[in-house]
Amino acid sequence: MQDTPLTNLAWLLIAIPLASAAVLLVGGRRTNAWGHWLGVVAAAAAALLGIGILIEMLGLPEAERIHDLHLFSWIPAGDLSVDAGLLVDPLSMTFVLLITFVGALIHVYSVAYMEHDENRRRFFAYLNLFVAAMLVLVLADSYALLFVGWEGVGLASYLLIGFWNQRTEYAVAAKKAFVMNRVGDMGMLIAMMLMFASIGAVDFETVFAAAEGTNEGILTATGLMLVLAACGKSAQFPLQAWLGDAMAGPTPVSALIHAATMVTAGVYLIVRSAPVFEGAPTAQLVAAIIGAITLLFGAIVGCAKDDIKKTLAASTMSQIGYMVLAAGLGPIGYAFAIFHLVTHGFFKAGMFLGAGSVMHGMGDEVNMRRFGALRRSMQITWITFGAGWLAILGIPPFSGFWSKDKIIEAAFVGEGWQPWVFGPIALLGAGITAFYMSRLFFMTFHGKARWKESEDSANESDKDLPVQHPHESPLLMTVPMIVLAVGSVALGGLLAIGDTFTHWLEPVTGHVEHHDPVIAIPVLIGATIAIVLAGAFIAWRQYAASAVPVTPPEGSVLTRAARVDLYQDAVNEAVFATPGARVTEVLTEADTTVVDGAARGLGSGAVGLGTWWGRLQTGFVRSYASIMVVGVVLAVVVVLATRV
């Protein structure tokens, strides 16, 4: 075994941003002057260390690339002892690099983006905290420690979504995100308990080693719970509702957390738990189905949103649907899921930053119907955004082509009904994606301007249009965008040619023989490109070549449905809340700012029960005594009746 000095320092990856966050939070106002630069330096240092470890790891033979670093013994409880340790292997390093590199760029971008915010220092503290927590999540060597990171990113995301907490809807969005994540966390906890009950450990090594010999029912239950956890964190159906609202946070947050890193944690979880899913084909199938549903759902919603960030959020949801679908396909999909995750991290983060740049230049306007023809005034943004756009469309040779196409191919692999369902859905999703992303691109940068430079431009038809002075963003913002754009253009090809990336992950995902899809590969590639071009063309016809109305038209049934997120809140309402309409009234009284969606279901059920039981709490001592006596009598009866 070769000496690995840098790998042994992997704990520093977490410690550096954490220390920086601590300094910024504890230091208070004194650090206002230089705090943001400290944040940037911390993220950059972590990125450099990550690159160092990568180089070291590349120097090792493949079999020695997995390192388990024991840190300290964390919870020794009876037979269960949980050690805190870091697992440094190709999979976790992929994430480390994505998180620290994209993270560092977004830190730089935020220096300018948040310049006028008096709480910029606090913002950087939270960003650093997020990076640290995310690194804990991907470096953990046990489900317990992973859960720490899991909760940590949840908390940091919650703090960051609600960062501009002066506005109520932001606070509500933050709370909604937190509570829906809790539903997922519950799945995580139950999964851990199941592992502990059946295997007696929660560290990856033992669990994976024992998974093979474990009862399939238990593995299926565990797998399903893990999928539930992934759904919560990665905004997958049916826990997708929070992601759109989470766009209330500052745009760099959306780029880092809600596009590139945190929301992909669910994909990481599924891929990391591969041995569990290996023994639980049903759970795997459920993951694939959920991925397929979400990818269509997100795509359809994306078509109708006029808010640029919400469109991107819907697209994120849809793209993660692709990844979950790939992860649900089993070993043939794991590497592609991660590959798409990495390329998506680049191009989507780039586009979010681009959206932030547009908003920056347009006085924080987010409605795309108020944009148009911005390519002249914001050329760098236009070009970088264009790179991301071509990447997500999957036009060769941009990154997205290499990764998404592989997933579509993999979706067509298999026997029975599955390739004929997943394959066409993946293909159709690509077409819709092309449509709504082109729609976004054309509405924003092309067509006629739906704003005016000054009040007196006196064209009669311009009378109602708002005055805007679009301008390119400062260098601190454009440079990260350019770097990410370069990644969007080249990264995919670089990693895909010769299957470099798949080989790199092999120590973790295992070697997979090539499978042929049910339709020949060249045909598939051709079909994909054709359908993508068709989608883009329709969008061009509708949104670039012809005028875009400033007020949204009525639209078809589907468009209207998609505008309200396919009635997701209404469905949640109908499923969870209406049966307890009275209960909901009480709920509204008790908590006017109650979160909606699934949280409302949980909350209203609980509140209803609480109010009902609360009636027993009459305040009369004698009724309390009666409850006790009834309790005593029942206790005696229960014990005597069930005695053996």
Place this chain on the structure above:
Amino acid sequence: MTNPYVPLLVMGLLAFVMGLAGLLSSAVIGPKRYNKIKVDAYECGIQPSPHAASGRFPVKYYIVAMTFIIFDIEVVFLYPWAVAFTELATFGLIAMIAFLLLITVPFVYEWRRGGLDWD
């Protein structure tokens, strides 16, 4: 079931059911005309003095009763000790002295804080 305690349990249950039956039947059948007098303490037909908030309530009786209880407790333990005095020997004596000293402490407290002054 020749268990000698079964009748005990049955009786206990019966008593409980009877009590509960009375409670329930009065709740169901009885007229409900509660008023202040009905729920108040019965003081030999004299109207109970309400709103004794200004200190007219004879707290002194209560304090005397409490003092009595101190000595009451004392005697409860003195009797058996006296019966077995010789057998308990020195250990008993020391224990009893300690007990009596402890009993004196609240008494001293009461005396110093004016609990024994009638006026």
Place this chain on the structure above:
Amino acid sequence: MTLVHYLVLSGILFSIGAVTVLVRRNALVAFMGVELMLNAANLMLVTFARMHGDLHGQVIAFFVMVVAAAEVVIGLAIIVSIHRTRGSASLDDANLLKN
């Protein structure tokens, strides 16, 4: 087995005490119900002591008496102070704290 009768009696007294607590509105009377329950337990202890030919039960009864006395002192203090405040010792008047 005449001793069993004492046990039955004790059970009845205990139940009467419990029902008193549930039924009576006056705090003092309810409290007397509790005392009745304690004394019912005492009767049972003494009877069992007799049945087992063991003195421990009787000693325990002494201790219970002491505890009951201490409880009386504290209970009366609380009830008296409530009575002075509200002008009534009704348990049902004291229901500001609820739900």
Place this chain on the structure above:
Amino acid sequence: MTFVPPSIDWAALAPIVIVLGAAVVGVLIEAFVKDAVRRMVQVILAVVALGAALVTVAWRWTVVQAQGPAELVGGAIVEDTPALMAQGVVLICAFLGMLVIADRVGGEDGFTPVAAGAPGSTYEAQARRLGLVQTEVYPLVLFSVGGMLVFPAASDLLTLFIALEVLSLPLYLLAGLARRRRLLSQEASLKYFLLGAFSSAFFLMGLALLYGYSGSVRFADLAAAVPAMVGMDVVLLAGVVLVLVGLLFKVGAVPFHSWVPDVYQGSPTSITGFMAACTKIAAFAALVRFLYAVVPGLTWDLSPLLWTIAILTMIVGTVLAIVQTDIKRMLAYSSVAHAGFVLLGVIALTSSGISSVMFYLLVYGVATVGAFGLVTLVRERDAEGNVTGEATRVEQWAGLGRRHPVLAVCFTLFLLSFAGIPLTAGFVGKFTVFAAAVEGGAWPLVVIAVLASAAAAFFYVRMIVLMFFTDPDQDAGSTVVRTEGTTAIAVAVCAVATVVLGVVPTPILSLTSEATKFML
């Protein structure tokens, strides 16, 4: 029959003797020390006594580690590691609680100047003007702590009963001593007293039945008599259930919980913190000993009951906490829910169960004392801007995070710990308890517990959102008053402990797992 005097190992009894002795001395101080300095003397005495007792417990711990457990006072009390561990945890929380109790927050005592005076009477107003203080609070707390120290160590039912009363009776009085909202306080006192006395009557009946069954009240004799169930099992089971009812009442388990919210809300807040933490610790320790030492043979008979109670407790506590609008009441129901979680560890009936219960109780106790300590600091203002009683309505805490970030962050920390978010002590506590329960085969309970704690996060988070993200309501304005410093110290210690126990719980966990080594 000759009488053999029991040998008394005073060194082993030292923690109990120190606390109870200090309480008696406290009563004498009431009698002889002048008004002006009495409060100071009492506070010093109480703090020193609790500290000394804690040190003594630590010393006895090493002795027991070396020499093994022992029976004291003719077998009435045992000295073993679980008992010492419980005593230590009680003393830590009591010490912190005492710091909160002793603090004259905002320049005034938290207790009524004359408990005997009717609220609003001229007598009371006069006493207030004269600056009288009801310093009996300190000896009363010490007596109560004395009872709590005996409770986990008692090894016969009589000692258990006496300890139960010694810990409860002072608390009944303390509940009624609040300086403000006297009516609520007196009502809390009455309810606590009446229901407490009611439950101890049941306990006593159980004691009598068990004595009738086995002819002894010693735990060891009872355990020995359990297998010989010849037609007497009705008496045995009824007795065990009644004794359990008495203990579960103290713990606040459903359906014996109804006193908890009312009493916690009405009592002086510093006392609420003290009793919520310490009573629960002592009662759970006693419950564990009773279940482990007396009735292991009855596990099969009791588990349906205990399972039902644990489930009800978790669900009712969580669900009712959600609808509360008063902070003290919300914390009260959350403490009911926590009782349910601890019951999981108790039901596990394994050695890791005991150690997880001890750890959970420490974690819960520390966070509880800290949270209630903070509640004492947040006050209402009346129309003239005078500071009045505690601002316990939830909406009055809106926006507190912006005006008093340190306070709000500490409170958030305690809430996160209650909710069981990782890297706070609460998570480790929940994790160990759940793990122990799974190990003991109670995984359906664990599933319910996980669901309940997910639902519980809802109201903790709501509180956090309220403090940090909501604009304060101008009419319900609240203010934070100055402490004399002791509350601040207590809260700081609690906050640090909450974080440290969450991040590096290993030393304490290994200590608690050692606690199961020497059990009599």
